[in-house]
Ligand code: SF4
């Protein structure tokens with residue numbers, strides 16, 4: 001089983017549309033939405049939840065009033081100003097570090113598991129999907145991403161799927177690291193804007209740090225050809241495969257508004273681009289991984 005993670009650095013480059021289109025063409029894959037802070041793959045894949053699980057990402061402090069002597073030690077020690085003047089814990093500000101619990105002379109602070117979100121095993125019209133939702137203002141999305149990936153791997157093994165298609169989170173922080181660590185390949189979706197290019201360079205460095213082969217898709221490549229030329233040059237310099245170039249086309253937006261992948265929505269030019277992209281990804285990324293994983297890593301990194 002191979003694991004391909006689609007990331008972008010900058011949000012809004014079309015990463016999820018690319019992932020959804022590939023999911024609609026894959027024949028034996030589990031789809032994984034690791035963008036747990038702002039999940040939106042469900043809009044296109046309309047998953048029907050089969051099993052629902054609570055996610056406990058950490059602990060939270062609670063002061064037991066009748067044991068508290070208002071000595072003030074916990075307020076002085078809390079680095080996150082999470083304890084109010086009348087000795088209550090602000091659940092949003094509490095980072096669950098436990099310092100107050102360990103230092104309370106009256107043993108008046110309880111430290112209980114805190115539900116941060118939920119994760120799901122679902123069915124889509126393209127097969128199994130594992131996804132999650134982090135609660136509002138909740139932390140520990142990296143931990144939730146790791147859990148979602150692990151559960152998706154177990155599901156794929158159980159049903160003998162040969163591919164995990166992972167929609168990764170934006171940025172280069174903890175959730176992205178959790179999404180790509182140990183993956184077989186990373187596909188970066190970039191658009192020809194300066195901020196997207198900048199973020200692409202940062203996620204390339206991140207993937208290289210973890211020795212993961214990288215390929216590039218340029219979305220809306222015809223919007224700013226001067227920047228697309230620069231992206232192509234950068235990829236050539238860095239020895240990265242550009243496995244697809246997708247033109248700007250409002251059909252992509254129309255497909256989203258209709259809750260469909262672009263491959264389902266149209267028979268036009270854009271569909272052809274995505275079919276070619278998927279064929280190239282299978283030929284140049286996935287097949288090479290299966291045939292000669294270590295050689296491919298050297299080529300791409
Ligand atoms: S350290 Fe314990 S006893 Fe002191 S104010 Fe905090 S909760 Fe109350």
Ligand code: SF4
Nearest residue numbers: 078094095097098100
């Ligand atoms: S667990 Fe840490 S963050 Fe939360 S109230 Fe106690 S000291 Fe503050």
